[in-house]
Amino acid sequence: MDLIERAAARLAQQENKTSKTEAENVVDAREEAPPRPVAVLHRSEEHGLPLLKLDEERLRQAGMVVPDSTRSKIKEEYRHIKRPLLMNAAGKGTSVLKHANLIMVTSSHPGEGKTFTAANLALSIAAERDKTVLLVDADVVRPSLGALLGFSAEKGLVDHLIDPTLDLGDLLIKTELPTLTILPAGTPHHLSTELLASTAMQQLTEQLSSRYRDRIVIFDSPPLLPTTESCVLAHLMGQIVIVVEAERTTRSDVRESLERLGALPETAVGFVLNKTRHEMDPGYYGYGYGYGY
Ligand SMILES: Nc1ncnc2c1ncn2[C@@H]1O[C@H](COP(=O)(O)OP(=O)(O)OP(=O)(O)O)[C@@H](O)[C@H]1O
Numbered sequence: 001m002d003l004i005e006r007a008a009a010r011l012a013q014q015e016n017k018t019s020k021t022e023a024e025n026v027v028d029a030r031e032e033a034p035p036r037p038v039a040v041l042h043r044s045e046e047h048g049l050p051l052l053k054l055d056e057e058r059l060r061q062a063g064m065v066v067p068d069s070t071r072s073k074i075k076e077e078y079r080h081i082k083r084p085l086l087m088n089a090a091g092k093g094t095s096v097l098k099h100a101n102l103i104m105v106t107s108s109h110p111g112e113g114k115t116f117t118a119a120n121l122a123l124s125i126a127a128e129r130d131k132t133v134l135l136v137d138a139d140v141v142r143p144s145l146g147a148l149l150g151f152s153a154e155k156g157l158v159d160h161l162i163d164p165t166l167d168l169g170d171l172l173i174k175t176e177l178p179t180l181t182i183l184p185a186g187t188p189h190h191l192s193t194e195l196l197a198s199t200a201m202q203q204l205t206e207q208l209s210s211r212y213r214d215r216i217v218i219f220d221s222p223p224l225l226p227t228t229e230s231c232v233l234a235h236l237m238g239q240i241v242i243v244v245e246a247e248r249t250t251r252s253d254v255r256e257s258l259e260r261l262g263a264l265p266e267t268a269v270g271f272v273l274n275k276t277r278h279e280m281d282p283g284y285y286g287y288g289y290g291y292g293y
């Protein structure tokens with residue numbers, strides 16, 4: 001059974017499990033209030049530069065990966081999710097990928113959990129001994145990493161693309177985890193798709209991919225079906241994670257997203273099943289390369 005068929009079978013199983021009343025009760029994430037930030041921006045006492053301090057209690061309450069020694073179900077799930085991504089990034093997957101350390105997190109629709117997944121992946125990979133993580137807010141149309149991580153309106157990716165002489169280092173926000181750094185989306189711009197398709201973006205991804213061998217770059221990105229930015233971004237990535245929301249994303253959404261994505265054969269595409277309510281569900285359901293097998 002190919003990857004899409006397995007994904008479709010799994011979704012069909014879920015659809016059968018969901019009674020109509022249950023489905024009607026599923027909360028529409030787009031109508032939910034913005035999350036309480038799980039981090040706070042401080043000025044570093046040493047250099048006066050912004051430093052993001054993670055709030056472990058809030059991370060725990062939000063059901064996120066907490067960077068401490070405690071065990072949790074979510075940490076275990078992200079161990080499973082990150083493993084194939086890290087294998088690919090290390091060139092130990094079944095295919096040779098270009099820019100294997102650049103990972104885009106996307107989904108079909110708004111509110112399916114892209115930002116939540118990107119942030120948890122970043123936290124989980126930052127806990128690896130020999131990896132550093134750059135978490136990029138590439139959802140330049142509706143950036144929301146700042147709302148989750150407690151920073152606002154910083155200059156970032158867009159500003160660098162408009163003026164590549166702006167030093168990237170000056171745009172980064174360090175966190176108290178030495179292995180985790182953030183690049184905010186920056187100033188909103190009406191030509192966001194064109195900026196992501198620009199030579200400046202190509203050069204940036206090239207530089208991010210090649211400068212440090214141990215670095216994993218995670219791009220939180222816009223939804224695939226209502227916007228064009230993610231399709232453009234996809235061609236610069238080595239790996240793409242598609243978030244599928246349990247009991248909401250349909251089989252045809254997944255198929256259409258894959259078609260829109262038009263991922264190149266040297267790109268790995270995987271899926272994360274998010275917001276599952278079934279205790280026995282492992283939280284993810286499959287991983288594959290390219291698409292169509
Ligand atoms: N597995 C989860 N457990 C608990 N809350 C979750 C989970 N996934 C997402 N959420 C919550 O659902 C809401 C929507 O998630 P998120 O912002 O990550 O979606 P998104 O796909 O990035 O949306 P957008 O397309 O608007 O950027 C947020 O409040 C987030 O905290």
Ligand SMILES: [Mg+2]
Nearest residue numbers: 114115139144
């Ligand atoms: Mg988001």
